[in-house]
Amino acid sequence: MPPRSTAQKRLLKEYQQLARDPPPGIVAGPVSEDDLFTWECLLEGPTDTPYENGIFPAELKFPQDYPLSPPSLKFDPPLLHPNIYADGSVCISILHAPGEDPNQYERPEERWSPVQSIEKILLSVMSMLAEPNPESGANIDACKLWRDDREEYNRQIRAHVRKTLGL
């Protein structure tokens, strides 16, 4: 067997740790043993939010130089949220390397560094679901809706949740 790269070794270890001790509401792992660089995740909508009862699938894509560079995370199907682009890609600080700051507001300590982990990313995404950050809007329509008509925002998300549950 060819020696595993640093990225593969690290991904495998993170997977083992997540499988052994999964954080509540989060399931994540590589799609196959042959491709450690693509992970499927299932995130439970946080309670007391309109996302409650939803199970949201997302895909993590890791670069070859992980953990020096961060992965990207995309909800599929896309999810209505101020910090999620219309195509489902998540825009939060922990997924941005220091130095790249699309919004010119992120502090380096919030951003990706190899001392972060997949678990920390997924936990950040969970808290992002519970508490949108309108300062760094990725989806302008969702931002507006969230700010101006919270009831409609909540209604649309609940409808999405019901649809994904097949109700």
Next chain:
Amino acid sequence: MDDHRAVRTLYSGSSDLFNMNEATIEDTIPKDRPLIAPLAPMGVLRAEYENGNQVFVQQIDWLVNNGYKGIRRTRGDGDCFYRSLAFAYVERIMNSEDVDLNVMRAISTLEATPQMLLEVGFQELVFEDFLDIFKDLITRIVQPEPGRSRLTGRVLFDTFNNAEESNSIVMYLRLLTSAQIRLAPEDFAPFLFHPEIGEPMETVSFCENFVEAVGKEADHVQMTALTRALKINVNVAYLDGHARSDGVVTVDFVKFDNATEPEEPISLLYRPGHYDILDSKDQEDLTSLDPLW
């Protein structure tokens, strides 16, 4: 302690070092250099300043006259201090007289470092692979791994130009530097300032923003911490383009003396915003750079 004095000197008297013409450096240190370049004679650097500030030229001549004949340049990506130091650290062990002893000493120092990182709260998972890469490289000086050659100048050069290995080593040194600063807050806290706005900073915030973050250049605090953690001596020559008030041109060295055994220091060259490696030789042993090693 010398290193403390150096830190104090820095923040009290030499602010002009930091206010120098950054444009000069921007022009001469493009970001697309190799991570680590082959050794070159100082004349190459001198030629770049010949039409500019003549004090720089005289300082380069001073270095040559004082035995620093060569320069090994590193990419100006903000990681240059860590990368220069790591390269020079391994190279010096490789070229030392008692290789076995020096490899053993380095490995034993490095093997004591995970405890420091764990103590300040880094998970083993996030740093062990980086440390393994660094330790394996040093071990290969005396003990080739199956299927991999013994460490030669060529292999060392290639390893430091391989982004994955090179950046992993840089990352480990950043985490080690951070751990050292966090473990001795009383030594470092008075010197933790935001490099751009000059405001005092909390230890953890300083470490997260200006030590652990890739691409953030090291200053005296980081250099003091890292030389202490690695137990090494490092001399940094400041090429600042300033003559003394009496018109005499020399080069000031800032010394970080943290070796526990007597040893020659590693010599680095600092120009505002950038570090390279100084060498007493002015060219590479070309056989060691022969791809047919």
